[in-house]
Amino acid sequence: xxxxxxxxxxxxxxxxxxxxxxxxxxxxxxxxxxxxxxxxxxxxxxxxxxxxxxxxxxxxxxxxxxxxxxxxxxxxxxxxxxxxxxxxxxxxxxxxxxxxxxxxxxxxxxxxxxxxxxxxxxxxxxxxxxxxxxxxxxxxxxxxxxxxxxxxxxxxxxxxxxxxxxxxxxxxxxxxxxxxxxxxxxxxxxxxxxxxxxxxxxxxxxxxxxxxxxxxxxxxxxxxxxxxxxxxxxxxxxxxxxxxxxxxxxxxxxxxxxxxxxxxxxxxxxxxxxxxxxxxxxxxxxxxxxxxxxxxxxxxxxxxxxxxxxxxxxxxxxxxxxxxxxxxxxxxxxxxxxxxxxxxxxxxxxxxxxxxxxxxxxxxxxxxxxxxxxxxxxxxxxxxxxxxxxxxxxxxxxxxxxxx
Amino acid sequence: xxxxxxxxxxxxxxxxxxxxxxxxxxxxxxxxxxxxxxxxxxxxxxxxxxxxxxxxxxxxxxxxxxxxxxxxxxxxxxxxxxxxxxxxxxxxxxxxxxxxxxxxxxxxxxxxxxxxxxxxxxxxxxxxxxxxxxxxxxxxxxxxxxxxxxxxxxxxxxxxxxxxxxxxxxxxxxxxxxxxxxxxxxxxxxxxxxxxxxxxxxxx
Numbered sequence: 127x128x129x130x131x132x133x134x135x136x137x138x139x140x141x142x143x144x145x146x147x148x149x150x151x152x153x154x155x156x157x158x159x160x161x162x163x164x165x166x167x168x169x170x171x172x173x174x175x176x177x178x179x180x181x182x183x184x185x186x187x188x189x190x191x192x193x194x195x196x197x198x199x200x201x202x203x204x205x206x207x208x209x210x211x212x213x214x215x216x217x218x219x220x221x222x223x224x225x226x227x228x229x230x231x232x233x234x235x236x237x238x239x240x241x242x243x244x245x246x247x248x249x250x251x252x253x254x255x256x257x258x259x260x261x262x263x264x265x266x267x268x269x270x271x272x273x274x275x276x277x278x279x280x281x282x283x284x285x286x287x288x289x290x291x292x293x294x295x296x297x298x299x300x301x302x303x304x305x306x307x308x309x310x311x312x313x314x315x316x317x318x319x320x321x322x323x324x325x326x327x328x329x330x331x332x333x334x335x336x337x338x339x340x341x342x343x344x345x346x347x348x349x350x351x352x353x354x355x356x357x358x359x360x361x362x363x364x365x366x367x368x369x370x371x372x373x374x375x376x377x378x379x380x381x382x383x384x385x386x387x388x389x390x391x392x393x394x395x396x397x398x399x400x401x402x403x404x405x406x407x408x409x410x411x412x413x414x415x416x417x418x419x420x421x422x423x424x425x426x427x428x429x430x431x432x433x434x435x436x437x438x439x440x441x442x443x444x445x446x447x448x449x450x451x452x453x454x455x456x457x458x459x460x461x462x463x464x465x466x467x468x469x470x471x472x473x474x475x476x477x478x479x480x481x482x483x484x485x486x487x488x489x490x491x492x493x494x495x496x497x498x499x500x501x502x503x504x505x506x507x508x509x510x511x512x513x514x515x516x517x518x519x520x521x522x523x524x525x526x527x528x529x530x
Numbered sequence: 531x532x533x534x535x536x537x538x539x540x541x542x543x544x545x546x547x548x549x550x551x552x553x554x555x556x557x558x559x560x561x562x563x564x565x566x567x568x569x570x571x572x573x574x575x576x577x578x579x580x581x582x583x584x585x586x587x588x589x590x591x592x593x594x595x596x597x598x599x600x601x602x603x604x605x606x607x608x609x610x611x612x613x614x615x616x617x618x619x620x621x622x623x624x625x626x627x628x629x630x631x632x633x634x635x636x637x638x639x640x641x642x643x644x645x646x647x648x649x650x651x652x653x654x655x656x657x658x659x660x661x662x663x664x665x666x667x668x669x670x671x672x673x674x675x676x677x678x679x680x681x682x683x684x685x686x687x688x689x690x691x692x693x694x695x696x697x698x699x700x701x702x703x704x705x706x707x708x709x710x711x712x713x714x715x716x717x718x719x720x721x722x723x724x725x726x727x728x729x730x731x732x733x734x
Binding site for chain 2: 218219220221222223225226227228229230232233234235236237238240243441498512513514515516517519520521523
């Protein structure tokens with residue numbers, strides 16, 4: 127009996143604390159500054175940890191910034207230089223070396239496959255999951271790590287789970303979100319517009335909706351996501367598709383056009399990449415969204431990986447284990463930029479327009495731009511790219527007709 | 531929960547692979563990581579299809595032949611040691627190799643001492659095999675045409691291609707049998723800096 131009473135008391139104190147410190151202030155839009163203090167402490171701790179790690183490891187094994195350099199030394203010179211010739215030189219037996227080397231380089235590391243695994247950190251952030259090459263350094267560091275585990279699992283996790291329960295029943299999922307929105311708010315999407323953003327995880331949706339309401343477009347899911355989707359439809363109209371319907375492009379375009387034509391309906395939120403990318407690059411934007419017409423409001427979203435990795439690798443984690451990982455991270459920190467609206471210009475087709483928007487988002491968010499299709503995660507590449515390479519090579523050996 | 535990082539203990543036969551290929555521990559870890567990333571269904575080996583999924587490889591005109599070089603003797607799978615062995619041919623020669631040279635141990639696959647000859651020969655063998663599909667030890671005019679066709683696609687006419695093939699075979703062919711043997715092939719490549727062209731340096 128005593129035990130149950132005690133447990134009851136703890137639970138009610140806990141709930142009051144949560145209510146008082148977190149829920150009520152957020153309902154009224156007041157900030158108590160707890161998040162800011164937490165972030166300051168976190169940053170100081172991680173800086174300390176980084177210094178300890180750097181002191182502890184031998185010089186050669188300090189990781190360079192792997193995102194930009196890659197794991198192999200590349201010779202990025204164009205085909206002409208790589209084949210060590212001037213234009214119009216003739217075919218040599220050794221020309222195969224160039225293609226052979228490029229091929230092997232691609233096997234060791236290619237631009238696309240690496241975008242579907244989590245970004246590597248330059249310095250460790252005390253989470254086991256991001257530990258790639260770091261080893262035991264000192265007792266103090268290990269103790270801080272243990273402390274971190276205790277804090278994350280015994281304080282942050284129950285806190286977030288409580289919020290989650292409260293939140294789901296109010297149609298909002300709670301985690302510790304610290305969104306920093308710079309002054310570009312005047313460009314927020316208006317009714318009748320289409321909002322496009324780069325896609326990293328379902329949390330993108332949460333972040334954008336904290337600042338405005340959107341109608342979603344996407345595939346119908348099962349499980350937890352499905353429940354949320356169906357609930358959302360009851361509140362305001364969204365456009366959910368079955369996988370089979372997506373293949374019928376006209377049907378999709380028609381539904382979307384109807385939606386934006388109705389001025390009472392909320393702006394549509396679309397992720398033209400079609401899949402989650404790991405937030406270091408922006409991949410090909412599918413032209414479908416850009417054929418509908420209407421004004422496009424681009425949004426760039428960039429997460430800070432130091433505090434927690436937001437990327438959802440759907441082939442590796444399902445929704446629930448993904449949420450668990452999110453809730454046991456330090457925090458999710460992201461920057462959101464709303465950009466001036468863009469419309470399709472005269473004489474520009476959907477693909478060019480899509481590329482223009484993609485460049486704008488990539489530049490704003492500081493991401494690399496890739497021409498590859500995110501669907502490459504699952505499918506093969508088109509021959510048209512191979513033809514380009516073949517064209518280049520042919521020009522070299524046949525080009526100005528220097529054949530004997 | 532948490533990602534599984536590659537630790538040295540996890541790589542089977544890690545030590546013997548290291549000795550055989552000369553890769554550093556860190557490089558081997560990276561290659562293992564890459565191997566597992568390519569092995570989408572977690573089979574423990576790579577099939578041709580896994581390699582074909584790599585975008586940059588699929589658009590390489592010689593992509594299919596490069597993939598073939600991983601599957602010698604008609605096998606359908608390549609395991610991690612096999613994967614690393616092929617890549618070891620491309621490891622640039624480094625100074626460490628000469629210092630740690632132990633006369634009792636077998637030659638590492640890219641030793642500097644043999645640089646002028648063995649390495650050259652091995653690199654040429656790799657390249658030679660890209661041409662010589664039927665493995666008869668000679669590049670016939672027909673095989674030459676096939677490789678050329680792969681590299682230019684539909685951009686060049688049959689006649690132009692035949693001209694190029696004829697000229698190349700003529701230049702390299704010394705014994706007049708109308709095909710380029712391996713010896714003739716290596717002779718024509720003597721002036722090239724084969725080493726630099728076929729090296730891939732893995733950053734730690």
